[in-house]
Amino acid sequence: xxWLKRWLPDGRTLVTAxxxxxxxxxxxxxxxxxxxxxFSQSAIAMPPYDPLFQWASExxxxxxxxxxxxxxxxxxxxxxKSYLNSILVAGVSTLLCLLIGYPMAYAMARSSPxxxxxxLLLAVLPFFTSFLLRVYAWIGLLKNNGLVNNALMAMGVxxxxxxxxxxxxxxxxxxxxxxxxxxxxxxxxxLEKMDLxxxxxxxxxxxxxxxxFVKVTLPLSMPGIVAGCLLxxxxxxxxxxxxxxxxxxxxxxIGKVLWTEFFNNRDWPxxxxxxxxxxxxxxxxxxYLDRAQNAANEDGEHK
Amino acid sequence: MQGKSWFRMLSLIIGFxxxxxxxxxxxxxxxxxxxxxxxxxxxxxxxxxxxxxNAQILNAAWLSLRVAAISAxxxxxxxTLAGMxxxxxxxxxxxxxxxxxxxxxxxxxxxxxxxxxxxLFVTMEQLIGWPAGRGMTTIIISHVTLTMAFVTVLVQSRLxxxxxxxEEAALDLGAxxxxxxxxxxxxxxxxxxxxxxxxxxTLSLDDLVIASFVAGPGSSTLPMVIFSKVRLGxxxxxxxxxxxxxxxxxxxxxxxxxxxxxxxxxxxxxAQMALAANQQxxxxxxxx
Numbered sequence: 130x131x132w133l134k135r136w137l138p139d140g141r142t143l144v145t146a147x148x149x150x151x152x153x154x155x156x157x158x159x160x161x162x163x164x165x166x167x168f169s170q171s172a173i174a175m176p177p178y179d180p181l182f183q184w185a186s187e188x189x190x191x192x193x194x195x196x197x198x199x200x201x202x203x204x205x206x207x208x209x210k211s212y213l214n215s216i217l218v219a220g221v222s223t224l225l226c227l228l229i230g231y232p233m234a235y236a237m238a239r240s241s242p243x244x245x246x247x248x249l250l251l252a253v254l255p256f257f258t259s260f261l262l263r264v265y266a267w268i269g270l271l272k273n274n275g276l277v278n279n280a281l282m283a284m285g286v287x288x289x290x291x292x293x294x295x296x297x298x299x300x301x302x303x304x305x306x307x308x309x310x311x312x313x314x315x316x317x318x319x320l321e322k323m324d325l326x327x328x329x330x331x332x333x334x335x336x337x338x339x340x341x342f343v344k345v346t347l348p349l350s351m352p353g354i355v356a357g358c359l360l361x362x363x364x365x366x367x368x369x370x371x372x373x374x375x376x377x378x379x380x381x382x383i384g385k386v387l388w389t390e391f392f393n394n395r396d397w398p399x400x401x402x403x404x405x406x407x408x409x410x411x412x413x414x415x416x417y418l419d420r421a422q423n424a425a426n427e428d429g430e431h432k
Numbered sequence: 433m434q435g436k437s438w439f440r441m442l443s444l445i446i447g448f449x450x451x452x453x454x455x456x457x458x459x460x461x462x463x464x465x466x467x468x469x470x471x472x473x474x475x476x477x478x479x480x481x482x483x484x485x486n487a488q489i490l491n492a493a494w495l496s497l498r499v500a501a502i503s504a505x506x507x508x509x510x511x512t513l514a515g516m517x518x519x520x521x522x523x524x525x526x527x528x529x530x531x532x533x534x535x536x537x538x539x540x541x542x543x544x545x546x547x548x549x550x551x552l553f554v555t556m557e558q559l560i561g562w563p564a565g566r567g568m569t570t571i572i573i574s575h576v577t578l579t580m581a582f583v584t585v586l587v588q589s590r591l592x593x594x595x596x597x598x599e600e601a602a603l604d605l606g607a608x609x610x611x612x613x614x615x616x617x618x619x620x621x622x623x624x625x626x627x628x629x630x631x632x633x634t635l636s637l638d639d640l641v642i643a644s645f646v647a648g649p650g651s652s653t654l655p656m657v658i659f660s661k662v663r664l665g666x667x668x669x670x671x672x673x674x675x676x677x678x679x680x681x682x683x684x685x686x687x688x689x690x691x692x693x694x695x696x697x698x699x700x701x702x703a704q705m706a707l708a709a710n711q712q713x714x715x716x717x718x719x720x
Contacts, residue, residue: 141521152534401551
């Protein structure tokens with residue numbers, strides 16, 4: 130049996146190889162294919178694009194690179210506007226999530242241990258229920274004859290229903306609502322680990338409570354803030370469901386543009402080019418997030 | 433700190449109200465007799481009855497449940513392996529890429545993941561003839577890729593918190609690595625696997641964008657059917673469906689939560705006793 134053992138990979142290699150190969154095949158290689166197709170020309174065929182490599186004659190491989198799709202992205206300002214608007218919407222949503230999520234995470238982390246677990250469960254529970262249906266719930270709330278307008282009219286704040294659905298306001302509400310748990314969780318786990326004696330020391334040295342917060346708690350929670358913001362910002366840039374259900378039909382978001390190019394215009398090469406451009410923009414934040422998470426994990430090991 | 437206590441209470445109340453009022457409104461209006469979802473027309477359960485007769489929704493739900501169960505199971509297996517690699521195997525060649533590949537699906541915009549997986553499936557079909565056409569298999573593969581990232585994070589963080597000396601003790605006592613994994617590590621990280629499975633299941637059940645890209649004709653998942661209905665406006669039977677989903681998930685999470693807390697307590701006690709016994713043994717060896 131010894132000869133067999135030499136040829137079979139050892140357990141360690143096998144355990145590494147199985148998930149590694151899966152991710153290479155189903156996550157990394159697909160991006161290479163997207164890159165390839167972003168350089169091809171759209172055609173009326175199935176699949177709807179021309180091949181990049183073609184044998185022109187027996188010994189000649191013809192490579193046709195079409196930069197037209199990227200030139201198209203640069204020239205047509207629809208794409209520029211969509212990218213910029215997506216970044217703006219994602220950025221503002223991230224900021225709003227931070228403003229709402231930080232006090233919540235702080236309050237959760239500073240309550241008694243038994244309440245803490247219940248509050249954590251309550252914060253995670255919506256995350257387990259359907260995202261699509263939770264966005265759908267806001268249609269019912271924000272409609273012209275919806276709950277919010279009815280309540281405001283009953284209280285006499287307004288006489289006429291305000292148009293809220295199909296506005297940017299509705300998109301922000303939906304974004305903050307859907308991504309809030311992503312902000313709360315990393316903040317909570319950071320704030321919960323904090324050494325409270327540091328605050329006592331600050332108080333002993335004459336710091337007022339708010340000074341202690343600004344000078345001690347806030348800087349120490351920076352890793353949690355960064356992780357939470359990235360976890361909200363990166364997926365929010367490419368969000369499709371929320372703007373298409375709650376936003377104005379004409380609202381320009383890059384996720385919607387990609388969807389339309391692919392499903393309605395059936396232009397796979399341009400959709401791929403849109404994806405590659407978005408990916409190039411997101412590579413740096415994603416790498417930064419990976420580093421931040423590794424740092425957090427190593428921090429956990431030392432404790 | 434007295435003055436700040438009301439502020440913390442207030443932020444909790446407002447925050448949780450924001451999170452739960454929409455869900456509550458879905459549930460309340462699912463019992464509304466009126467077809468106009470937001471105008472109250474008396475109590476009725478007729479939308480639930482209508483749901484049971486909607487073959488399109490039932491078929492889609494059945495497909496989604498099967499996809500979710502299978503992909504969650506595969507994703508827990510792969511995610512556990514990946515979590516073990518990241519938490520226990522130390523540095524190795526290609527580790528940076530590996531850890532990047534396990535993090536990226538968490539945040540990657542779904543439109544990109546969906547498009548890239550579809551193009552992969554199309555290319556693979558041209559090259560090797562598999563997967564022939566698109567349907568349940570391609571949705572399952574895509575959902576495993578998406579959800580295993582979440583399982584990996586859960587398992588990895590549980591493993592880094594776990595006391596490694598228990599595994600080391602078993603290895604010292606002569607157990608083979610795979611035996612240590614099944615007898616020591618697996619039972620201890622089981623709560624993380626359970627919550628990972630639940631999370632993977634619900635994420636798969638919920639996914640609209642990736643499934644829309646990789647599903648073939650005739651394999652519409654539940655979110656795809658809901659989305660096409662919701663685009664036309666609110667409809668009361670969707671509220672009934674939402675209520676059923678919310679109630680099932682809430683019960684599932686609550687049961688899992690209670691189970692995990694109980695198990696955790698028992699495990700902690702066992703682990704402490706084992707460590708104490710180990711300590712005693714070491715000391716008696718030292719004395720001798």
